[in-house]
Amino acid sequence: MDSSLYDDVGGLDGLQRLSKAFYDRVLADELLVPVFAHFTPTHLDHVAIWLTEVFGGPADFTARLGGHQALLRSHLGLGIRDEHRQRWLDHMADAINEVLPGRPELARTLMDYFDWGTAIAQDVSQNPVGTDLGDPGPTPRWGHQGLVH
Numbered sequence: 001m002d003s004s005l006y007d008d009v010g011g012l013d014g015l016q017r018l019s020k021a022f023y024d025r026v027l028a029d030e031l032l033v034p035v036f037a038h039f040t041p042t043h044l045d046h047v048a049i050w051l052t053e054v055f056g057g058p059a060d061f062t063a064r065l066g067g068h069q070a071l072l073r074s075h076l077g078l079g080i081r082d083e084h085r086q087r088w089l090d091h092m093a094d095a096i097n098e099v100l101p102g103r104p105e106l107a108r109t110l111m112d113y114f115d116w117g118t119a120i121a122q123d124v125s126q127n128p129v130g131t132d133l134g135d136p137g138p139t140p141r142w143g144h145q146g147l148v149h
């Protein structure tokens with residue numbers, strides 16, 4: 001399959017709609033609101049730009065927003081627990097169903113990424129703000145067969 005996941009989800013526009021549908025749910029959830037206490041609307045755009053790069057679109061998160069290391073650093077000190085991560089995944093699955101309905105195979109591939117990525121976010125979040133994470137390497141890329149690199 002030659003198309004990127006980025007193309008399959010409808011490019012940046014599709015990812016912005018996904019990000020919006022996701023945060024509408026997160027910010028209405030009493031379990032998650034304390035974790036997202038410092039949410040600002042830029043967060044929504046930044047997530048769409050991160051996913052653009054991961055799913056094979058332009059590398060704008062690396063060019064403009066600090067790349068892989070900045071993404072990891074955003075999660076320092078959050079102390080994400082198992083139930084936070086699970087709820088995050090539940091909201092993402094619902095948001096995918098809303099924005100990309102009737103595409104179970106695509107939904108599964110996207111959720112494979114989110115399953116993988118949320119485990120890393122949870123792990124990193126146990127470290128205090130300011131922890132030196134070293135060089136995590138380039139932003140990961142995810143395709144139809146899973147992790148590309």
Ligand code: HEM
Pocket residue numbers: 035036037038039040042043044046047050071074075078080084085088113114116117118121122
């Ligand atoms: C694949 C998994 C994930 C991705 C792609 C992701 C993406 C992002 C991005 C791009 C940012 C930076 C936002 C900005 O610069 O404004 C961010 C920050 C953040 N993420 Fe995640 N995240 C993931 C998992 C999680 C999980 C599991 C949680 C908690 C349950 C979480 C909670 C947060 C919080 C609280 C912030 C900082 C909020 C803020 O600055 O307003 N993330 N995330």
